[in-house]
Amino acid sequence: MRDAPGTRDYDWWLLAILAAICALGVLEIYSATHGSSLAGMHMKQLRWLAVGTILMFILSRVDYHLIMDQSLILYLVCIAALIAVLLLGNSRFGAKRWIPVMGQMFQVSELAKLIIIIVLARFFTEVRSDKLDLRDLIKAGLLVGVPLVLILKQPDLGTALVLVPLLFVGAFLAGLQWQHMAAIVLVGAMLVGAVFYPR
C-alpha cells in the first residue's frame, strides 16, 4: 500500500461537484415526496450518502492497482453472480434482479457496472499502441457483451444499456479508430431504428 494520500491529493473540484449533485438529489427527493406516503425518503438517501462517503474515503486509501490486479477474479465473480440471479433470484415487478445477501435484497447488475469499468480499464491499459485494432475492439466487445446479455435476460434494459457507453468511452480513450467509430455509430443507429421504428 502506498502512503496515505494527503488532503492536497484529493481532487477537491471533483468532490465539490459530486457533493452538489448529491445535495440536489436529496432536495429533489424531499420535494417530490413531501406530503405523500413516501414522505421522509430523503432521510434514507442522506443516510446512504453518509455510508457512501465513508466508504469512498476508505477506498481512496487503497492503491487502485491492487483492485485492478483482481479484475479477472472480479469479472468471473460478476458473471457467476449474474447467472445466480437468473437461476435463483427473487422476482419483483415481473423481473428477476435481486438476490438476498445477508438479509438485504441485492441488485447484482449495480455491482456489474462497477466491475465492468474496472475490467475495461484494465483491458485497455494492455493495449500498447495508440491505435485500437479491430481484434482488441472485438475482445472488449465480448467482455462487455456477456454480462450485458445476462442483464438483458433479467430483464433490465436500463442497466444493460449503461454498459454500452462504458465500452464506447473506454475504447475511445484507448485509441478507437475513426472508421471503426463510424461503423459502430452506423450499426447502432440502424439497430435503434430497427427496434423502435420497425418497417
Added chain:
Amino acid sequence: MSFSFGSDNRLPQQRLAVASYIIVGMIGVLLLGFWKLQVIDSDQYGQMAERNRVRSIPIIAPRGRMLDRDGRVLVDNRPSFSVLLLRDDPALVEKSLAPVADGLGLSIDDLHDQLDATKALPKFQPIVIKPEATPADVAFIESHRADLPVLEMLSVSRRRYMPGGFMGHASGYVGEVSEQQIEASNSKLRPGDVVGKAGLERQYNDILMGTDGMRRVIVNSVGKEVDHLTQQDPIPGKQIQLTIDYDLQTVAEQSLGARPGAVVALDPRTGEILAMVSRPTPDPNDFAVRISKEEWKQLNEDELRPLFNRAVQAQLAPGSVFKIVTATAMLEDHNPPESFATYCPGYGTFYGRQFKCWVASSKKGPTSHGTLTLHDAILKSCDVFFYTAGMKLGIDRLAYYGDKFGIGHKTGIDLPSEESGLMPSEPWVERVFHRKWYAGETISVAIGQGAVTTTPVQLARLIGGIASGGVFKQPHLRKDLQNVGEERVPLSEPTVEKITEAMYGVVNEPGGTGTALKIKDVELSGKSGTAQVIGYNTRAKFGKQKRFDDNGWFVGYAPRRNPEIVVAVLVQEGGGLHGGESAGPVARDIVKAYYDKKMKKMQGEVTAENSKPTPQNGTPAAALVPRAAVIKEQESAGHTVPVRNDR
C-alpha cells in the same frame, strides 16, 4: 498474470479532452432540462399539481322495483348515504381516526382493523366505514369538511322490502357480489356491486340491476371538491310486475302465522302464483345494508332453516294428498274397477305385514271405516282402501302417474334452487340402492308415505292440474313471463268428474276430513294430508335431532271444476292435529279472501286502477283479513305485519 501499467501519462490528452467536453455538454443539456422544469414552466406544473387529483365517485343505479299484479309496490328502494374514508394520505388518516371514530360513533379498533384488512387495495380507492349514515353522521361530515377531509359521502340506493319478512322468500334479498359471481358474469359485475342473492332478486337480477354511473370530480390538495369533470348517469334497473296479489299474500302471511310451513296459492288456468309464503323467514331488509357475520351464521345454523324456501325447496312426504294420484291411476287404469269396495277394520295386512289405517288411532269417533268405495275413501282418507288399490295397481303404474303429474320434476317456477321431490320406482331403487323393489313399499307409496316426496308448489300444480282435466301450467311469479310451459295429461272425463266430486265432498259432505272449512257460496274442494315421516332426503338435510313427525297438508281449490285458485298449505307443527285441521284453515282463508275480492270487483268497488283495498266489513273472517294498505314509497317503512299466533 503480470504486466506493468506503464505511465499514466500514456493517456491520449487530446481524446481525453474530447470526451470531457462531450460529457460536459451532456450535463449541460440535463441542466437546461432541469432549468426548464423548475424555473420556466414551474407555474404551469405547480397548477397542474394543485389540480391533479381527479376522484371518481360512483353513482349507484337503483334496482328495479317489484310490483304486485295490480301494480302496487312490493319491493322498493330508499335513498341512503354510505360514509367513505379516503386513504390517499396515510399520515392524515392516522391523525383523523380518533375524531372520525368519535364523530360517527365507531370504535377506533374496528377502524384500524378495516384499514389493515384493506391494506392491499390501492390507496386511491376509498373504503366504506359506515354503510348506513344517520342524519347526524351526515351533519357531522358536512360540518367537518375542512378539518376532516378524509371523510366523503356516497349516495346509495338501498332495497326496501315489506317489513317482517313479508313475501321475503319469494322476493329474496340482495348482497355484495361474491367472487364466483364476478367470475361467472363475464366481467359484467365488479367487486362491491350489489346483486340478487336469492329468490326473485337473483332470478331476475339482469333485469332488476341497473348500470352504475360515475362522477369524475377534481379535488384540491386538501380533498375539497373544486370542479366537476364529467358525469356518466346511472341507468336504473327495470321494474318487474309479479303475479302476486298483495291482498292474498297478506292473508296467507297472517293465516300461516309464525308456524313453520309454507303456502303456495296459484291460478291453475295460467300458472300465476298469487301468494307464496315460507316460514320461518328472515327479514330481507337485514341483508339490504350489510349483514353481520354473526347474524349470517345464526341464520345458517338455525335448525328451522329460515333461509330455506319451503314453498319450492321442502321435499316432504305428501301423505294422503297423494291418494288423489292413486285414485286417478285407479280410475284411468280401471284397476281395481270403479265399483271396487273394501272393508276397513282399522288396519290391513299386505305381504305378511300389518299396515294401520289412521282411523284406528283417532281419538274421537269410530276406529274403523267399515266398507267403503272410492268416493268415501277419499272423503275419509281411508288408508286401507288405498293400500289395497295401490297393491292392485303396483308401483309401476303409481310411478307412471306420479311422474306424469310432475312428482320428481321441477315445476319450472321462476325461482332459483327449486327442488324436484321424488317419485320412487323400481328403476330408481335399482339405480340408487342397487336392490330390488320391496312389494311392501308400494303399500306405503300408495298413501303418499315411504320414499315419495313433493314440494308445496308441486302439490298445488298437481291438484290444480287434475281438477283442470289434466292441464298443468308452469307456476310462475313474473307477470309478463313469455312462453309459460304447459303439460297435458289426457284424463278421461268420468275420471276427472269422480275425483273432483270426491274432493268437493272432502269439504262439503258429512264425514269429509275438511268439513270444518266449508265456505258459504264457494265450491271449496280439496284434500288433506298428514305425513308421519319425512323423506329420506329431507331427513338428511334437517339433521337427526329435530323430527318433524307430523306435517299437515291441505291442498284446497275452488270452484270444483276448472278451478281459478289452488292453495297448497304445509304446516310443520301440527300439534296432534291432522292436515285438514292445521293446514286447512289457511287454505280456506285465502280462497275466501280471493272470492271476497272477486265479489267486490264485480260490484265495482275495487278496480285494478284505484286498487285501494278497503278494510273488510262484517264478515266472520274479517279478523283474519288484514287492513290492506296501498304501499307507497314513503309509507311502508313503518308498517308491521301482525302475526297471528292463535290457530
